[in-house]
Amino acid sequence: MDVAREQELLEDHDVVVFQFPFYWYSPPPLLKQWEDLVLEHGWAYGSEGTALRGKVASAVVSAGGTRDAYCAEGHNRFSVRQLLAPVEQTCVLCGLRYLPPWVVFGTHRLSTADIEIHGEAYGDYLRWLVEVGPPGEEVDGLAELHPEPHRTVGVEARVGS
Numbered sequence: 777m778d779v780a781r782e783q784e785l786l787e788d789h790d791v792v793v794f795q796f797p798f799y800w801y802s803p804p805p806l807l808k809q810w811e812d813l814v815l816e817h818g819w820a821y822g823s824e825g826t827a828l829r830g831k832v833a834s835a836v837v838s839a840g841g842t843r844d845a846y847c848a849e850g851h852n853r854f855s856v857r858q859l860l861a862p863v864e865q866t867c868v869l870c871g872l873r874y875l876p877p878w879v880v881f882g883t884h885r886l887s888t889a890d891i892e893i894h895g896e897a898y899g900d901y902l903r904w905l906v907e908v909g910p911p912g913e914e915v916d917g918l919a920e921l922h923p924e925p926h927r928t929v930g931v932e933a934r935v936g937s
């Protein structure tokens with residue numbers, strides 16, 4: 777892994793998207809390795825580690841399980857956000873604002889048409905994040921973002937314009 781290049785990319789961008797499939801209620805190990813190597817003390821955290829401060833982090837997750845399964849009463853007992861607590865706290869420690877995850881649930885049963893719809897919604901979400909900016913604090917406590925957050929939060933949507 778080219779750590780210097782990864783750090784340069786992070787320094788050059790305001791929004792950091794962690795996109796991954798959910799594997800055993802976690803990100804795949806490559807993301808953990810990326811964190812271990814790239815988020816260096818004195819750069820990402822620690823008294824002089826301020827490189828990421830004020831940026832925004834968005835976890836984008838695909839999960840085989842359904843939304844109903846990811847709650848206290850459900851089969852998986854915890855929300856995706858709760859299960860991603862180490863990712864959230866890593867971001868917070870490094871001074872990033874951590875958004876509720878943007879999740880595609882039930883991937884095992886998606887048709888090709890469903891995948892295209894989710895792909896378009898994801899594209900809209902990314903464009904909205906960049907063009908409009910991150911949602912306000914009203915979303916901070918949510919288990920996950922709405923699949924089309926630009927339609928639900930109180931900012932003018934400019935996606936696709």
Ligand SMILES: Cc1cc2nc3c(=O)[nH]c(=O)nc-3n(C[C@H](O)[C@H](O)[C@H](O)COP(=O)(O)O)c2cc1C
Nearest residue numbers: 796797798799800801802838839840841842883884
């Ligand atoms: C090794 C492995 C572990 C998985 N663990 C979970 C899991 O804990 N929870 C879940 O909802 N889906 C789980 N899945 C399903 C994946 O999340 C799903 O197949 C993936 O999000 C689909 O995206 P992809 O086509 O990019 O792989 C797992 C899949 C694999 C291969």
